[in-house]
Amino acid sequence: VYATGGTRCPARCPGEIPGLTLESGAWSHPDRRRRGRCRKTAGTGRHEPNDDPVEAHGLEHRGHGDPHVVLGAFGEFAGSLTFAVALFFLLPTLGSRFLAAFVNDNVWVDAVFEGILRLVIFLGYLWAIGRIPEIARVFGYHGAEHKTINAFEDGADLTPDNVQMYSLEHPRCGTAFLLTLVVISIILFTLLGPMSAVMRILTRIVLIPVLAGIAYEYTRWTANHIDHPAVKILIRPNLALQHLTTREPDQS
Numbered sequence: 001v002y003a004t005g006g007t008r009c010p011a012r013c014p015g016e017i018p019g020l021t022l023e024s025g026a027w028s029h030p031d032r033r034r035r036g037r038c039r040k041t042a043g044t045g046r047h048e049p050n051d052d053p054v055e056a057h058g059l060e061h062r063g064h065g066d067p068h069v070v071l072g073a074f075g076e077f078a079g080s081l082t083f084a085v086a087l088f089f090l091l092p093t094l095g096s097r098f099l100a101a102f103v104n105d106n107v108w109v110d111a112v113f114e115g116i117l118r119l120v121i122f123l124g125y126l127w128a129i130g131r132i133p134e135i136a137r138v139f140g141y142h143g144a145e146h147k148t149i150n151a152f153e154d155g156a157d158l159t160p161d162n163v164q165m166y167s168l169e170h171p172r173c174g175t176a177f178l179l180t181l182v183v184i185s186i187i188l189f190t191l192l193g194p195m196s197a198v199m200r201i202l203t204r205i206v207l208i209p210v211l212a213g214i215a216y217e218y219t220r221w222t223a224n225h226i227d228h229p230a231v232k233i234l235i236r237p238n239l240a241l242q243h244l245t246t247r248e249p250d251q252s
Contacts, residue, residue, distance in 0.1 A: 087125070088182070089204040092118035097197070108190070115186030122182050126175075126244045136247060143246035146170040160251055168246045169239040171223040176238035181215035 096114035103109060129135045150166040151158060188211065192203060222238075225231045 085205060085208070088118060088122060089185075089208070090201060092121060093200055093204050111186075111190040114189065118185065119182055122178070123241075123244070126241075130244060139245055140247040140249045143168045144249035146173065146242070146246060147249065164249075168248070169242050171226050171235055171239070172219060173238070173242050173245075175242050175245045176235070177215050177219045179238055179241050180218050181211050184214050184218070185211050 092114045095117050096110050099113045099117070103113075130139060144163070146168050147163045147166040148158065149170055151163045154166070156162045156166075185207075188207065189204070195203070219238075222231050222235050226235070
C-alpha cells in the first residue's frame with residue numbers, strides 16, 4: 001500500500017519515492033523490515049543509505065544463485081501454470097462435453113457451454129480467493145497501485161491524501177486483460193467448429209499465446225482510445241471486474 005506504516009527516511013535513501021512513506025521489506029523477507037535500503041546508524045539514530053548490496057537486498061536470505069532455490073522456483077512456476085491451464089482451459093472443455101450430453105449434443109451448444117463454464121470458473125475463482133485474508137490484503141496493494149498510477153498520470157503530487165482520492169479502476173489492469181482473454185477465447189473456440197476431443201484439448205493449450213497476444217493488443221488499444229464513447233462502453237465490464245481484485249487501501 002502506498003503507506004505501509006514505516007517512517008520516511010530523512011536521508012532520502014536510494015529507491016525512496018519523494019512524498020510517499022514506504023517501509024522496506026514489505027514484499028520480501030521479514031528481516032528486511034529492519035535492514036532494507038536504508039538503515040539507522042547505531043548510536044546516532046540517523047538514517048543513511050545502505051551501500052551493502054547483499055544486506056540491502058536481503059540476498060543472503062534468498063539463497064541467491066543456489067540451484068535448489070532456482071529449481072524450486074521453476075517448479076512453483078510450472079505447477080502454477082499447469083494449474084491455471086487445467087482450471088481455466090481444460091476443465092471447461094471437458095465439463096462442457098458432459099453438460100452438452102444432457103441437453104443437446106450439438107457442437108455449437110457445446111461451445112456455448114464451454115465459454116459460459118470458463119467465465120463462471122474465472123469469476124468464481126476471483127471471488128473465492130478474495131475471501132482469503134492474505135489475498136484481500138494483496139488486493140489492497142492492488143487498489144493502491146491503481147490509485148497511485150491514476151494520480152501519477154493526472155500529474156498530482158504523490159502523497160497518501162492525494163492518491164486516496166483517485167479511482168480503484170484503471171483501463172490497463174491485468175484483471176481487464178484476463179477477462180478480455182476469456183471472452184476472446186469463447187469467440188475463437190466457438191468459431192473453430194467441431195473437432196475431436198484430442199484436438200479440442202490441444203487447440204486450447206496451443207492457442208493460449210495467440211489469445212494472450214490478442215487480449216494484450218485489445219487492452220492496449222482501448223487504453224489508448226479511452227476518451228472515445230464507444231470504447232468507454234466496451235471497457236465497462238473490465239472496469240467493473242476490477243472491484244473483485246482491488247480493495248480500498250489503508251495506511252496501516
